[in-house]
Amino acid sequence: DAKTTQPPSMDCAEGRAANLPCNHSTISGNEYVYWYRQIHSQGPQYIIHGLKNNETNEMASLIITEDRKSSTLILPHATLRDTAVYYCIVRVAGNQFYFGTGTSLTVIP
C-alpha cells in the first residue's frame, strides 16, 4: 500500500473549519483513502473513506484531488471534542491498515 505524508500537528479555532492535508503521491488506481482519528487512550474511530470522488458524511468531508495524489479531510465546524490524532491511510480494499504517526489536531477555545 502507498505511503502517506501528514503534518505532525495543527491548531484550529473552535467553530472554524479544520482542514487536514495528506499527500499520497504513489497511490495506485485501486487504493482507497481512509481517515481515522484517535482520541487519547481510545481505539481509532473511522471517519470517512473514498476512492476517486469527494465524499461527505455526518462527521466530515473528504476532498481528493483529480490526480489522487493528495487529499484533505475537512471538519466543517471544529469543536473541542475533535481534538485528536488524525490518520490518513491509503489501502487496497481487503488489505490490513498500516498507520503512520498522523496529525495531532488541537482545537483551541
Place this chain on the structure above:
Amino acid sequence: DTGVSQDPRHKITKRGQNVTFRCDPISEHNRLYWYRQTLGQGPEFLTYFQNEAQLEKSRLLSDRFSAERPKGSFSTLEIQRTEQGDSAMYLCASSLTQGSGNTIYFGEGSWLTVV
C-alpha cells in the same frame, strides 16, 4: 452496543507471567485484526484472521505471542513470559470482506502494563 468488544480493558502483570486478551468482533464480520500501539506511535499491525484462518502475521509477532480464532467468531491473543517491552495497548478490529472498501472498525483496546 454492537461494536468490537475487548476484555480486559486494563491488565497489570508481573514480568514473566502469561496474559490473554479476548476480542469479540462485530457480529457477522468475517475478518478480525490485532494491532499493538505504544505511546506516541500509531497502531502497528500484528495479525489477522479470515473466519478461523490466520492469514498473515507480522514479524512483530514473536513466538511468545499466539492468536487464535477457533470458531471464526471471538479471538484471543496470548502473550507468554511477558517482558516490560510488551507494555502497550492491544487493539482488535473487524471488517467484512464485502462492501465498499472493507472498512475496519476498532475496539477500545486492552492496556497492558508489565511491571
